[in-house]
Amino acid sequence: MADDFRTTEVGGRYAQALFDLADETGALDAVRADLRALKAAWLDSADLRRLATSPLISSDDQAKGLTAIADKAQFTATTRNFLGLVGQNGRAADLPGVIAAFEALYAKKTGVVAAEVVSAVALSAAQTKKIQSELRAALGRDPELTARVDPSILGGLKVKVGSKLFDASLKTKLDQMTFALKRA
Secondary structure, three states, rough: OOOHOOOHHHHHHOOOOHHHHHHHOOHHHHHHHHHHHHHHHHHOOOHHHHHHOOOOOOHHHHHHHHHHHHHHOOOHHHHHHHHHHHOOOOOOHHHHHHHHHHHHHHHHHOOOOOOEEOOOOOOOOHHHHHHHHHHHHHHHHEEEEEEEEEEHHOOOEEEEEOOOOEEEEEEEEEEEOOHHHHHH
């Protein structure tokens, strides 16, 4: 599901329009915060994903639903209007691509390095701090760290920085061993 958040062509065009508008109006950070909250809601709520992706829900109803969510979450007017437009145009299913493309545009403009750490269990504050300091040493600047729990990796970590993925998960190691044993 988190892998759904990849830049797409349609998502890139919508994200560029939103980014330009937010930048012109000085609401760039606020819109980014709204989109991060929307991403968290997308990951947590099957109902939101169903609203956005179901072909049985009309674009008018998608627009109304997304606008209601924006109102309830107290998103900025820019984000609220944008979500209504995306729903009205029948592009609600492209929201993960829009969010990913917006993050990429934001990182390019501000020089922020985003890093996502996936672990089987929640990381302690000390572990998070250690990972952040190691990434700082490797990257030469402070990363903006996002931690996510995915029990399916069994143990270890996956660290994604930009388009690079460093996979030291137990599941991957077991899969590699299984593949090697099958070939032997």
